[in-house]
Amino acid sequence: MTQVSALVSRGSSPSPSGSLLALALSSPPCTPSAASFASVTAQPASDTIGERLHRYEELLLSAHVAGLELSLNLRQVQAEAGLTAITGHAMFSRFDEAQSQLSTAIATAAAGHRLARTLAPIAGLDVKAYGETTDPSSAELDSHLRQVA
Numbered sequence: 001m002t003q004v005s006a007l008v009s010r011g012s013s014p015s016p017s018g019s020l021l022a023l024a025l026s027s028p029p030c031t032p033s034a035a036s037f038a039s040v041t042a043q044p045a046s047d048t049i050g051e052r053l054h055r056y057e058e059l060l061l062s063a064h065v066a067g068l069e070l071s072l073n074l075r076q077v078q079a080e081a082g083l084t085a086i087t088g089h090a091m092f093s094r095f096d097e098a099q100s101q102l103s104t105a106i107a108t109a110a111a112g113h114r115l116a117r118t119l120a121p122i123a124g125l126d127v128k129a130y131g132e133t134t135d136p137s138s139a140e141l142d143s144h145l146r147q148v149a
Helices: 003-009 016-025 034-042 045-080 089-123 138-148
Strands: none
Touching: 045 089
């Protein structure tokens, strides 16, 4: 039984706000631990930058996937409660806007990642040590994008 089905079968309110609020509140909050802040200064930044960059990108991608899953669940609740398409439209619009902003954040982080890779030699960082050998170079990406456009 899915989480959404469980909410509906337990006799939760047929109103969208009751079911959706329960759904939203059932997920644990995502908060950084005190240890993660303490470790920022425990090592030289050059030792952890690759790991932190990849973690940041993974968190953005995970947030994007979570938003997609939320949208699907909200639609399931809407259907299971027998609500019309008009009901909840403003709510879907807000979550769509959040998804759009996450997509922009992912693209911006990727651009920052490419710039960091370009500037790494100036800072004395070996990008190959951070698993950067499989991605195409920025010049290759720019060339490919020009061909597509």
